[in-house]
Amino acid sequence: MAKLELLPAVDVRDGQAVRLVHGESGTETAYGSPLQAALAWQAAGAEWLHLVDLDAAFGTGDNRALVAEVTRAMDIKVELSGGIRDDDTLAAALATGCTRVNLGTAALETPQWVAKVIAGHGDRIAVGLDVRGTTLRGRGWTRDGGDLYETLERLDKEGCARYVVTDIAKDGTLQGPNLELLKNVCAVTDSPVVASGGVSSLADLRAIADLVPLGVEGSIVGKALYAKAFTLEEALEAVSS
Ligand SMILES: O=C(O)c1ccccc1N[C@@H]1O[C@H](COP(=O)(O)O)[C@@H](O)[C@H]1O
Numbered sequence: 001m002a003k004l005e006l007l008p009a010v011d012v013r014d015g016q017a018v019r020l021v022h023g024e025s026g027t028e029t030a031y032g033s034p035l036q037a038a039l040a041w042q043a044a045g046a047e048w049l050h051l052v053d054l055d056a057a058f059g060t061g062d063n064r065a066l067v068a069e070v071t072r073a074m075d076i077k078v079e080l081s082g083g084i085r086d087d088d089t090l091a092a093a094l095a096t097g098c099t100r101v102n103l104g105t106a107a108l109e110t111p112q113w114v115a116k117v118i119a120g121h122g123d124r125i126a127v128g129l130d131v132r133g134t135t136l137r138g139r140g141w142t143r144d145g146g147d148l149y150e151t152l153e154r155l156d157k158e159g160c161a162r163y164v165v166t167d168i169a170k171d172g173t174l175q176g177p178n179l180e181l182l183k184n185v186c187a188v189t190d191s192p193v194v195a196s197g198g199v200s201s202l203a204d205l206r207a208i209a210d211l212v213p214l215g216v217e218g219s220i221v222g223k224a225l226y227a228k229a230f231t232l233e234e235a236l237e238a239v240s241s
Contacts, residue, residue, distance in 0.1 A: 004209040004239040005218030007050040007079060007194065008041040008225055008232055010034050010070065012063040014055065019223045021172040023130075023141040025058055031226050034063075038070050041225075044232035048077045048099075050196075050220045056083020057104065058140035064092060071096040079164075079194075081128060085110065090117060094124065102164050104128040105138035107155065108145030115158045126162040126194070127155055131181070132169060141168055149188060156189050163193050164220070170198030172223050177204055182211055192217035199224050202238040209239045 010017050013028055017037040021027040031037060038049050051070060056062040062083055071078045081102035084093045093101045100123065107114045107127045118125050129148060130137050136145040145151075152163070165185050167178035177198040185193055193216050195208050201224070208219045219239075225232055 002212055003241065004205070004212055004216070005048055005194075006046065006205070006232070006235055006239060007048040007218055007220045008046050009050040009052065009220050009222035010037045010041070011052040011054050011222070012067060012070075012082075014061075015063060015066060017226075018054065019172050019226055020054070023166075023168055023171050025060075025140065027172070029226070034066060035070050035073060038074060041232055042074060042076050045236050046076055046232060048079060048218070049074055050079045050102075050222075051081070051098075053080075053082035054140075056089075057081070058142075059083075068092070068096045071098050079126065081164075086113065094121070100124045100126050100162070102126045102128045104130055105145070107151065108136055108138040111154065114155075118155070118158050118160050122159075123161045125160070126164050127160050128164040128166065128196075129185070130166045130168055132167075137168060148185075152185065152189055156191065160191055162191055162217070163189065164196055165193055166196035166220075167198060171196065173198060174200035174223055174227065174229065176200055177208055177219070179207055179211065182208070182216055183214060186211065186215035189215070191215075194218040194220060196220040200229060202230050202234060205235055205238050 018028040077099035080098040085106040138145040
């Protein structure tokens, strides 16, 4: 059986690696240098890095130079996200050499542009489906952006290569992933799904790995690593078979 890919997360706010609770601005816990965090995950054996410019996602500025520096310093694959919403920000993101970008708000607010970039860049474009219940949220998860399943149907027709599915209610809480949501999304799309939000233990990761046959390809891990609930080496070992 294919193994579950793990994507340790480095979310950047005001130049620092941070974790939020429910993605809410003001709930940050800071963990120091984003580059040091990213290098530590790489040294621990990560094959992927999920790198987020939170200021760009919230519209409170950006950390573009810093996330570009981190991406360029990595030997591993990088999924870059936050504030990629038009031709200029997409071109700058892709020029960092990241393996793919993850679009959130743009998929909700500028669907024609997203259809165009999916057609033009294929596998380098993932769409982040960040949901509360089944309602999508954009602009730093502060605004409603439509129904999950209607949007998914549209993006599937446009050939979206991959979805990063985040249950906002779980994100940063260490309360366990929303396995039902992941199963429901996998049931309506043939594109691979990356799980995000709530991982708290190796058992959670094994439960997500059980969904690989349904279409879950990977899992983002954030707070649990920073809170030292387990090490990345332990996590990689737990999902390796
Ligand atoms: O990752 C978070 O904790 C997070 C919290 C609040 C808002 C966004 C967050 N993450 C990432 O931001 C992109 C969306 O950015 P945009 O809407 O395209 O500008 C989303 O994919 C999440 O990965």
